[in-house]
Amino acid sequence: xxxxxxxxxxxxxxxxxxxxxxxxxxxxxxxxxxxxxxxxxxxxxxxxxxxxxxxxxxxxxxxxxxxxxxxxxxxxxxxxxxxxxxxxxxxxxxxxxxxxxxxxxxxxxxxxxxxxxxxxxxxxxxxxxxxxxxxxxxxxxxxxxxxxxxxxxxxxxxxxxxxxxx
Amino acid sequence: xxxxxxxxxxxxxxxxxxxxxxxxxxxxxxxxxxxxxxxxxxxxxxxxxxxxxxxxxxxxxxxxxxxxxxxxxxxxxxxxxxxxxxxxxxxxxxxxxxxxxxxxxxxxxxxxxxxxxxxxxxxxxxxxxxxxxxxxxxxxxxxxxxxxxxxxxxxxxxxxxxxxxxxxxxxxxxxxxxxxxxxxxxxxxxxxxxxxxxxxxxxxxxxxxxxxxxxxxxxx
Amino acid sequence: xxxxxxxxxxxxxxxxxxxxxxxxxxxxxxxxxxxxxxxxxxxxxxxxxxxxxxxxxxxxxxxxxxxxxxxxxxxxxxxxxxxxxxxxxxxxxxxxxxxxxxxxxxxxxxxxxxxxxxxxxxxxxxxxxxxxxxxxxxxxxxxxxxxxxxxxxxxxxxxxxxxxxxxxxxxxxxxxxxxxxxxxxxxxxxxxxxxxx
Numbered sequence: 001x002x003x004x005x006x007x008x009x010x011x012x013x014x015x016x017x018x019x020x021x022x023x024x025x026x027x028x029x030x031x032x033x034x035x036x037x038x039x040x041x042x043x044x045x046x047x048x049x050x051x052x053x054x055x056x057x058x059x060x061x062x063x064x065x066x067x068x069x070x071x072x073x074x075x076x077x078x079x080x081x082x083x084x085x086x087x088x089x090x091x092x093x094x095x096x097x098x099x100x101x102x103x104x105x106x107x108x109x110x111x112x113x114x115x116x117x118x119x120x121x122x123x124x125x126x127x128x129x130x131x132x133x134x135x136x137x138x139x140x141x142x143x144x145x146x147x148x149x150x151x152x153x154x155x156x157x158x159x160x161x162x163x164x165x166x
Numbered sequence: 167x168x169x170x171x172x173x174x175x176x177x178x179x180x181x182x183x184x185x186x187x188x189x190x191x192x193x194x195x196x197x198x199x200x201x202x203x204x205x206x207x208x209x210x211x212x213x214x215x216x217x218x219x220x221x222x223x224x225x226x227x228x229x230x231x232x233x234x235x236x237x238x239x240x241x242x243x244x245x246x247x248x249x250x251x252x253x254x255x256x257x258x259x260x261x262x263x264x265x266x267x268x269x270x271x272x273x274x275x276x277x278x279x280x281x282x283x284x285x286x287x288x289x290x291x292x293x294x295x296x297x298x299x300x301x302x303x304x305x306x307x308x309x310x311x312x313x314x315x316x317x318x319x320x321x322x323x324x325x326x327x328x329x330x331x332x333x334x335x336x337x338x339x340x341x342x343x344x345x346x347x348x349x350x351x352x353x354x355x356x357x358x359x360x361x362x363x364x365x366x367x368x369x370x371x372x373x374x375x376x377x378x379x380x381x382x383x384x385x386x
Numbered sequence: 387x388x389x390x391x392x393x394x395x396x397x398x399x400x401x402x403x404x405x406x407x408x409x410x411x412x413x414x415x416x417x418x419x420x421x422x423x424x425x426x427x428x429x430x431x432x433x434x435x436x437x438x439x440x441x442x443x444x445x446x447x448x449x450x451x452x453x454x455x456x457x458x459x460x461x462x463x464x465x466x467x468x469x470x471x472x473x474x475x476x477x478x479x480x481x482x483x484x485x486x487x488x489x490x491x492x493x494x495x496x497x498x499x500x501x502x503x504x505x506x507x508x509x510x511x512x513x514x515x516x517x518x519x520x521x522x523x524x525x526x527x528x529x530x531x532x533x534x535x536x537x538x539x540x541x542x543x544x545x546x547x548x549x550x551x552x553x554x555x556x557x558x559x560x561x562x563x564x565x566x567x568x569x570x571x572x573x574x575x576x577x578x579x580x581x582x583x
Contacts, residue, residue: 152394
């Protein structure tokens with residue numbers, strides 16, 4: 001690999017490494033798990049760089065690679081992630097006075113982890129990342145009606161989970 | 167990086183956080199300046215975050231190195247000035263969060279004397295509220311409220327014994343009045359008068375007065 | 387006892403298609419429950435400092451050998467131990483929260499330590515807009531705004547209490563302070579917007 005290519009890729013990584021960090025963190029339950037997934041995704045993207053046809057679309061193409069990593073990560077770490085979710089949220093909030101809202105955030109994150117990855121993803125893209133259904137449909141190459149069906153199922157499961165947690 | 171290995175461990179431990187936070191985000195020259203200025207500043211009890219943020223900001227905005235260096239030196243001088251202005255209140259002067267808040271207020275347009283005056287509000291309110299007061303003061307000046315009216319309003323609000331949340335609402339209230347055509351100075355003076363009237367009525371329950379209904383006295 | 391599923395009107399509320407005022411009285415409390423659920427969403431920015439170095443180091447190793455190792459050794463669950471020299475993954479946001487916490491008693495209930503903030507900029511002619519500030523290391527690529535109809539761009543973040551400075555970055559090159567916010571000198575001849583939480 002030429003030194004120049006490596007520098008150019010490092011600059012790309014530096015530029016975009018935080019862009020989907022929040023999406024990964026909410027999909028996987030912790031910033032630590034997100035870090036692993038984003039790191040893996042960037043390495044894979046490098047290996048597959050030849051397949052990225054349009055350089056201007058690197059970000060969108062990278063997102064799909066990261067998405068796959070997030071889905072794969074969840075399958076592997078199913079039993080362990082909830083513990084990390086509690087630690088990483090608690091670590092950030094332990095000195096503030098908003099213990100109640102921190103607890104609610106943690107509870108919702110745990111509930112999110114009980115959804116299927118598809119349900120969790122549509123919830124995260126709409127309610128964390130702020131995308132519209134139309135934008136999500138375009139990004140995931142699916143239809144708005146099918147997304148709404150997924151989301152509405154997610155709302156019910158979250159409600160059930162939050163009640164069970166109490 | 168190579169330089170780091172040549173330094174003794176204690177110095178390394180102090181400098182490593184600065185270098186870590188700047189790695190890949192600024193030029194080596196700015197990183198070196200940040201480490202030099204930051205280490206000395208930390209030894210004087212000043213916070214590092216404003217300096218590091220300024221270096222990162224300059225790089226992100228594509229500002230030439232000499233301009234970034236000048237801005238960094240300005241940040242340090244503002245931190246020093248804040249530290250001095252807070253000297254009358256040991257609790258604040260020793261608190262890096264307070265020093266940073268004071269520096270923000272100075273950068274926004276308050277004078278050293280204004281920051282010193284606000285620091286004396288520790289006689290009326292907890293230090294953590296006075297720190298919020300310093301931040302809010304800077305924000306009010308940034309909105310166009312003259313320093314004298316700003317200091318007056320923040321002091322009056324602290325003295326009235328209201329919770330910090332109310333301080334944080336002041337900029338919004340000023341903005342709302344300005345939007346309707348009231349000059350900022352006048353808007354601030356009006357809010358200060360209202361706060362002073364509240365002072366005369368007494369602080370809200372929970373700050374030392376018994377509740378209106380008979381019952382056990384509140385915990386202090 | 388009560389319904390397991392949200393009423394379809396409440397789902398429309400959750401989707402943002404209607405407001406709570408549009409709900410019939412008997413669905414009001416279910417609507418409030420739904421809004422409480424949304425209020426618990428964690429929108430804090432996440433920063434992955436140090437990631438670039440780790441990615442490039444991994445790439446520098448022979449890629450094929452790395453793949454073999456992963457196939458042969460099952461991935462173990464590991465708790466990441468962070469030496470104090472390293473900045474935690476939650477980076478600036480977490481650091482600010484801890485920073486404030488050290489100064490004295492926790493903030494009063496009237497001023498929560500984390501606040502959800504919506505950034506809004508009307509820029510109908512822009513192709514892309516992002517917000518960069520002290521909460522995301524001034525990274526113009528970290529927090530893009532989403533364009534709604536009528537050319538209004540928005541982004542929602544959850545930020546810790548404290549003083550934040552920021553500016554919008556339009557089309558990747560133009561740094562624009564928020565016209566609706568107080569402004570201070572940035573030390574480089576421009577102005578930054580201020581957000582005091």
